[in-house]
Amino acid sequence: MSGSDDTIAVVVVTYNSERFLADLIASLGPGLDGLDWHLTVADNASVDATVETVRRLAPAATVVEMGRNAGYAAGINAGVAAAGPHGAVLVLNPDVRLGPGCGRELLRVLRSPGTGIAVPRLVDGDGDLIYTMRREPSILRVLGDALLGAERAGRRPALGEVVTDHRRYASEAVTAWAEGSTLLISAECWRRCAPWEESFFLYSEETDFALRAGDVGLATRFTPAATAMHLEGDSRVSPGLWALLTLNRVRLFRRRHGRVATAAFWAALLLRELSRALLRRRPSQAAVRALMSPARFRETPGPHTVRALAG
Template sequence: MSNGTDENRLRTAVVIVTYNSADVLGDCLRSLTEGARGVVLADVVVADNASRDDSVGVAERAEALPITVVQTGRNAGYAAAINAGVAALDLDALDAVLVLNPDCRLRPGSLAVLAEALRPPGRGIAVPRLVNPDGTLQPSLRRQPTVRRALVEAVIGGTLAGRIGTLGELVTDPVRYEAACTAAWATGAAMLISAAAWREIGPWDESFFLYSEETEYALRAADRGWSLWYEPSAVFEHIGGDSAVNPTLAALIVVNKVRLFRRRRGRIAAAAYFLAVALGEGVRALSGRPTSRAAVAALLRPSRRLRLIAPPPAS
């Protein structure tokens, strides 16, 4: 694809959401120069959520890229910023839009490989192989959330459950990441969405301020017949990691996945799912894990839960 003409390359735009991301955004933007080799890079939109650092300045000073800066004017959340970024694009002139975290780096030519994965009919989302800065695999694929999987993960832990058949929601077996495949959903740090799929599916759900918005979007896409494809030959580096150590973010992950399950499955199944998730977090909280203590508190105290899902605007 890298040797083709513009007529047979996919016309692609990139939307990067920033919030106090100045320390990582520069490397992300620089990686696009070689990372987007082989596609027509129509636009790079940096959608900024009222950063108090120099994120906007870093974007505006970037060279050799078609940069557009969109400022939401507040800490609007990940989904809202994605929607604002896509609203600045001419979707009818595009084949695909890459939604990207600012702490991602593209390997040379990786976007073209990912774009090729969207060509077959019915594929609406393509996701790359995510690796940590040291090159090790970063598990990113998920199976459909179910009460059974939540209960198994509560009893034996998500990492182990993800290695045994299809017991866990998070796919942790490294062997599963060697071959291309479909998945129910995947980490939202890097998702290439076909323009046709976006027009049919619509915008991301802004009621999820942070976390579970990518789950909701992928599952909604599947409801409309669009599959999510994992392409291991497209490699992106992703720093990530805050939710593993930040109790507030960890609690928000748990609260939002319970909210989403309730919305999609109804009250009875949602009650069983809630109990399974609360059991797992409770066991880990008793072992002294701060993130699980925060998750349990958010699940059991409505006032704390409300503050998580509807945070105040940035001052």
């Protein structure tokens, strides 16, 4: 394909996502208006009509049938490998809807010197701002979250991982990482940092990728000029998913820090989840059980892990 340097490979990972696809696919035209792009969908063995719906609504799309629920990172890696020539990769969750012109603005920001990943301003289904920018995980930030709550801690850079100051979302900014539902990744960043780490299965893989990009001098840059809607998942209400998210935070920290620091990070997370478990919050109760189980840290996460953690 000619002009591949300006072509965007749109990669969507699906798992029983049939209900989201019509709106997602309808948003791609206006969202990527004026750009050359192609769609690749990596399906993690959906049992609904996800694959049939993609082929009906987007007949030109490339569909990669994974044959099993291999996880988010594995789907992204397979989707990019199957995509045609491209100069950037747009990773999208199936429950994202791009705003008009979103792709052009993200591409403009991606071309800023030293930028490897560009992310938009996201809102939820009610139109409310989603706090997408993140600081690097640290022991003090987990403790700040535990003692002050994410909203209050996030207004203080040293104490909160999630950036919760609305003013920070009014202008372009560099962030350590951003939630992974809508990411435009440069070809250079992909070449230097890929593949995504598949051992996480779900959660923390986008954190790992963005932090590794930062390690080689490629920043994640937020822009409010690009907008999208993310309906968001159910990790906060699903005990199994919240427990996996919590475990993967420790696994990620362990990849970047020593044993002593990781033990302190684990203890801070346990304190945080215990404080919420005492309020009878089932996701935190599942997270506490997972954090107290050495076997959970040794196993490779997968669908079986989520079912077991839901316990």
